[in-house]
Amino acid sequence: MSEINGADAAGGPRLGGVGLSKSFGPLKANDRIDFAARRGTIHAIVGGNGAGKSTLMKILQGLQAPDAGTVLVNGAPVVFRSPNDAIRAGIGMVHQEFTLIPGLTLLENLILGDEPRRAFGAIDRRVAGARAAELADLAGVRIDWTLMEEEAPVHMRQAVEILRLIYRGADVLILDEPTAVLAPPQIRELLALMANLRDQGNTILFISHKLDEVLAVADEVTVLRTGRVVVSRPAAGLDKAELARLMTGEPVTAPTAKPATPGAAVLELDGLGTGGEGAVALEDFSLVLHAGEIVGIAGVAGNGQDQIVGLVSGLMPTLRGRLRLAGQDITQHSTRERRALGLAYLSPDRKQEGLCLEASIAENLIASHQRKPRFGKAGFLNPIAIAGYADERVAAFDIKCASPQQPVGALSGGNQQKVAMARELYDSPRVLLACQPTRGVDIKGIAAIHQEILAFRDAGGAVLLISEELEELVQLSDRIVTIYGGRRTGEFPRGAAAMERIGRTMLGEVAA
Amino acid sequence: MKYLQSALTILFPVAIVLVIGAAVLLAAGYNPLTVYSDLMTEAFGGQRRIAASLSAATPLIFTGLAAAVAFRVGVFTVGAEGSLYVGALMAAWLGFTLTGLNGWLLAPLCLLAGAAAGMVWMLPPGLMKARLGIDEIVTTLMLNFIAIGLTTWLVNGPLLAPGAANSSTPQVAEAARLTRLMPPSTLTTGFLIALALLVTYAVWQRRRIGGYETLVGGLAPRFARAAGIDMPGLMLRMLLVSGAIAGLGGAIQVLGPIGRFVAGFSTGYGFTGIAVAILARGNPLGILIGAVLFGGLSTAGATIQLFSDVPIEIVNILQGLIMIFAVADFGLRGWFARRTARQTAAEGGQP
Structure with missing residues (x-):
């Protein structure tokens, strides 16, 4: 060019x-x-x-x-x-x-x-x-x-x-x-x-x-x-x-992905559909996600990705189709029940949904885990256990902050996203629903977050990756599914994914 | 930094009001310094007056807390006034009906029943909010009118004290009355219950899972939902707790200072409680300070016109001004947030 x-x-x-x-x-x-x-x-x-x-x-x-x-x-x-x-x-x-x-x-x-x-x-x-x-x-x-x-x-x-x-x-x-x-x-x-x-x-x-x-x-x-x-x-x-x-200021190497070794099916989307109220309606969307693989969803913003995220996370009620997580039917499960079965959700909207910016780093790190025995008993939170956990996570994910007590809103975009990642990957989830994981994150933060996603997959985790960054999808995904107008238009295995072909299916052309 | 911040957010509006109030007083031909010092003396000069102010502060602690627990999770209820009335009437009814019980049983029973009544009163708006998303400000406000009308009708008819001309129930049994701490003042053990509740609230806020979930739920509801917190259920529960606290406050007024239910006994405790909660920004110590401030103003206002020519309306104006400025945020919180953000950014080597 x-x-x-x-x-x-x-x-x-x-x-x-x-x-x-x-x-x-x-x-x-x-x-x-x-x-x-x-x-x-x-x-x-x-x-x-x-x-x-x-x-x-x-x-x-x-x-x-x-x-x-x-x-x-x-x-x-x-x-x-x-x-x-x-x-x-x-x-x-x-x-x-x-x-x-x-x-x-x-x-x-x-x-x-x-x-x-x-x-x-x-x-x-x-x-x-x-x-x-x-x-x-x-x-x-x-x-x-x-x-x-x-x-x-x-x-x-x-x-x-x-x-x-x-x-x-x-x-x-x-x-x-x-x-x-x-x-x-x-x-x-x-x-x-x-x-x-x-x-x-x-x-x-x-x-x-x-x-x-x-x-x-x-x-x-x-x-x-x-x-x-x-x-x-x-x-x-x-x-x-x-x-x-x-x-x-230093050489940056993008993490390279080892070939995936997919295991059993952990997340099954079966004929999902939504009613369309102004937005694009998802139609008959099916997908099987296996342990140890990353499946990317490619599409121009607003072609049904939000609906997939809403249905899988449980934030949106399912009208048509079924969802199974680890063999259990979770179609009617609340977000809390889905999380208890091993779903982790990295939100695309970091400021409103992924984090509570006014709360501290520690308070953000325990969200969704606050009822686990490690953090207290009989309804009381144990501040010492929480502080220990926060220190551990801050160190493990290299979150740059003055202290885990500072508000998460004071961090840079990349470090904010690391806080969200550190929380979602805690306690070995089965499935990570990762949406726009590097939006607004700088180049070094991107490398670190990609590394975490790949490490999670290599440890047997399943990742459903939804991103507007095609390069990121191609780099991380073991398979890419393209979506247009709420429908699947193609599927590409790793390597076979020529950007230009994916790009055309993202614009509605159905892959042969 | 944190303490300075909470102190400033409470005292700043008060300071502004003192300045504006001085202008009003000057314009009306009074010496503001004399009036202010008279007010201080009448509110807090001596044991008797302090006791009166704390007694006046007691219902405001309950209504302030009732507002604060709901506001914390983002439910903007104005229904404390209604719960206060139904709680008060329930306590009075049991208090003059079950006269055979002894004090150790009757008083707690009346208090619990008052709290339960206040809680039940918040059930319809709570369900409407949680299930249908109906705005709680409208429903709780309307329920206030219903509560006031309903209790007034009951004490004018079925529950009217025999032979009494005014709209009130019979006196509750002596056994149900709360003990006076400093007779002849109307300060009762109800104030101690209020303090205990404040301490419970402080612990709950910082240490309980519910305190955590309401904090993030109030600050970032979408975040809380994504973290698996059942926001509708949490909102319903906090609205019920709010109603129970207000109902308890009403019961304590009946078993404490008043001794029976009198129609229209509240001088807007529920609404002043909202101002107290906002002034305190949900901080337990702030609620205590706010309630004592408003309590002191009301007792001083009542007596100051007996001994000077300052009309009670002047005190009401001061109270109203404090409420207005309590609601105004002054951007202080934003200012603090930016300042801390910058500092931590610098310390952490961010961004």
Whole structure:
């Protein structure tokens, strides 16, 4: 994909900063950051969690004022007092959460706030439509502008988010992890769209931790680590291993999986179905998970994964089909009863469901185990036993914290997820339902979490892995099942899983 | 840090109220310093007055606790007032009916029956919340009106004391009365029961599995559910416990200071209890302080107008202001959380 790199036509500096610093208490989120994105280039900002990417973006958008240093626009120092100042300077941002409004068409969303008018204030839809078509042409994407926001596929909505900024006159686009919600073919489309916009003279700040995508599309790369710029250089000549080393400060090796030795069936999903209330309905979904294997579920977000998670965890009532865990019918079992039979559940929503952020690390570690004899008797909790257990888990999972008594919300994303993992893997569960296990986790944390999942499998555990990161699925899964529109569309054993083929079945093509 | 935080969250609203109250008093032509010192003297100056304030604080400890146990798991009940009434009437009825029993049996029986009545009163809203997800604020609020109406009707009809003109039951048997701690003050062993309950609550909160499950259930209900905690069942149980505590509080008013059930005897104890619970942020010591504060204000308010020209309305205004500011969060908790997060982040080398 490297043919879309192209820094030749680059101009002078469009957006940058000198000595940008921002502290929160003793924490230096940004520490004397210098960088310059040149006009007509794609400038990638990469770094792990807590590297300072989001603080830098907030400064560039005028949401936060730097403690020291200056933002440079076209090489001249400016002070952004509010986001409006940044917008006036031609800077627009696309966040991970989209801001389009449901109930309006894509065209209405595009022109919202700056509608072309006819006499008496009526919206001139003809002019608007022509302008929209022109924008889509320039960007080289196909968009059905008449679709309602909620009916449009996610990649189309994202393209509208981007084009809307250009419509409003922005020529500097900040894209925050834009590929997180897309399947591989759509990712290629998005990267091509970015290259097109770049070739027309726009400047793109591409925030990402996906190294392949950065190397495929970026002209220049600024690597941040613990609030500082490690390097800011042309992308040409960088490779993935080198970039990973720059991000983490040390070589990172992805854990390699030994071949699985599947045992007896432990979790059986048999013809599961849900009623569809607005969401995608799961239809006749069957799957058998064996001890000692990892089965991955691949699909674009919102194609039935949430329903599988809800039904297996017991958080959603089963309407059709049966579930068996370790030979027992658990279709009507509560979450507590399922956990007692050996189900562990790593939630995709770490902040709301996976952890209780205001409670301490120790309190989070005993959740779901609080009634076990180790932690007390006759309804009383034993604080000494709990503290001993917490210390043991913190050490075993290398959780970086001041003490197990500190609130879990004070930890970084990776360490928070390790707390959740440490809890779920305690007391030898049979099945781990792992959903988005590395969402919002930096590259080192990812390696550690993958290692834990593989170790659990090697010890005879069964893992049902649901992830939007295809690379993660391919790397960990012994089998991959693809899902589209609530139905199974294919199954791929380890090795045979060519990303591109999986990608097509994720978009609805049924595997032969 | 932790103690400083709880102290600040309780005292900060009080301090603000003192400033605003001073402005109100000045505008009304009083010297705020004199009024405040008079209030302090009337509330806590001397043994007799302290006893009166603690006596007034007793029902508020019960209703404050009743609110706190339910709030802890995220059930926002306002039904303590209703449970208090039905608990009080139940205790009074047994107290004047079973006159043959001796004191060691009758008083505990009346108290238990009061608690049971208060608990049963919370059963319908509890089931509606747990099974059907019906909002508990509406149901418990409406049940208050029903409880007040029902008890008033009963003591005006079937349970009216023979020959009495006002709406009240006959006196309960002397054997059922709670012992006065400092006669002639109305402070009774009921206050000791309240303290014992506070200690039980403190231990439960920190050491019992139920204390843990309600903590995480209140802070993060989805997390609790995913951890296998039966949230609907827990909410129902805590609402029942809340009703039982309020009912016990009502029974203690009857067997203690009043001696019988009088229609409309509560001066809004159930609602003041909500303010106490919120002011204390669920902290047991905070509930005690809050209850004594409001108890002291009400006794001082009642007497201050006898000895000065400060109208009782001024005291009511102060009370109302404290309630308003008790509910306001001031972002103090958020501020503390951010501060601690940053500190620990720095100490732990995070993120």
